[in-house]
Amino acid sequence: MDFRLELSVKPLPQRINIRHKVALVGSCFTDHMGSRLRSMKIPVLENPNGILFNPVSIQQAIQSWIEKRTYTAVDLFFANDCWTSWDFHGQFSHPNQEQCLQGINASIAQAHQFLQEADWLILTLGSAFLYELNSDALAGTAGQVAANCHKVPANHFVHRLASLQEINTALEKLITQVRIVNPDVRIIFTVSPVRHYREGLIENNRSKGTLHLAVAQMQQQFDNVFYFPAYELIIDDLRDYRFYAEDMVHPNYAATRYVWEKFSAATFDEETLSLMQPLEQLRTAMQHRPIHPDTAAHQQFLKSMLAKTQQLSARYPFLDLSEELQYFAGKNA
Structure with a gap:
């Protein structure tokens, strides 16, 4: 049994691209x-x-x-x-x-x-x-x-x-x-x-x-x-x-x-939708506040996120990922 009426939103005939202003x-x-x-x-x-x-x-x-x-x-x-x-x-x-x-x-x-x-x-x-x-x-x-x-x-x-x-x-x-x-x-x-x-x-x-x-x-x-x-x-x-x-x-x-x-x-559009998950992953990682930031496990986590950020930046050079790159690299320093 349905307990609510979900609104189905009709897609726009033109779509927003991640490069758009x-x-x-x-x-x-x-x-x-x-x-x-x-x-x-x-x-x-x-x-x-x-x-x-x-x-x-x-x-x-x-x-x-x-x-x-x-x-x-x-x-x-x-x-x-x-x-x-x-x-x-x-x-x-x-x-x-x-x-x-x-x-x-x-x-x-x-x-x-x-x-x-x-x-x-x-x-x-x-x-x-x-x-x-x-x-x-x-x-x-x-x-x-x-x-x-x-x-x-x-x-x-x-x-x-x-x-x-x-x-x-x-x-x-x-x-x-x-x-x-x-x-x-x-x-x-x-x-x-x-x-x-x-x-x-x-x-x-x-x-x-x-x-x-x-x-x-x-x-x-x-x-x-x-x-x-x-x-x-x-x-x-x-x-x-x-x-x-x-x-x-x-x-x-x-x-x-x-x-x-x-x-x-x-x-x-499709390109923008495809970037939602990886960008969300970076945001979540940056919001993470470890109890013990100096542990080897956390440092490895940061290195892994830095590598993912670098890969994303190389694939999509128009993205401004400078904050993310600095954050993960700085924490590794």
Whole structure:
């Protein structure tokens, strides 16, 4: 007897190769996918503005990379003892204004270059809710969409659910702008399975539903735009709170690994799939912490792993295995 309905993910007609460059933008679920891709030695650029949730902020961020916008002091405000920007996550905030600007502008410059060379752009939409600055906001222009509220009191914002037309307009603009600087880039949309519980469960469902409708519209309107069902894999396939962290909102390790297995099977080409097991073996070996590292047995283990790493590097010279080679050789020294 079957006790669940497993979602069979349709393979993409075009596949990601390990040599491809992949840019990822969006909600915190992007972090999980980005770290997995990075572990596969795939060249990755992940959230140059930090975590972004709504499509309007994602579009505005990508536009700033394309234009290679330079942020100045007038674009920052001071709150909670740090200089920060409404367009960036708190990881870019800093007590020193100049260092805050340096971090922001360096990230934009990197994104500007990477986006022109990217083979794939993965966009994870988290929420259709917008937080717009009102006339009482600390800084900025009334009506400006805040990508991050930076723990500023709620009375500085107008909180509302964006319309389907607003999101369609933002995504149409995003795709059109990206295709001007990189006509061949392929785009994968996902909708984050993370529930925005604080919005309310009913409101969260309306938000996610609006995002799904917008993505479907983009698939109909543009070529080489795909959808990967990360949301459905968690909500409809696993469908159990044991696959969530203690907050009952974020998927746990088992859930994200399940999504990763489905993602790799549906999006990786044969060469990339063939490298998953040997690269996983190297990662596991590097994470091993022996009780007695000086024993002959452990030294032999390291020598064996060094030889395997060297063989893999010789067979696939485009792989950056410098960290692994240094680790195993250094431990043997």
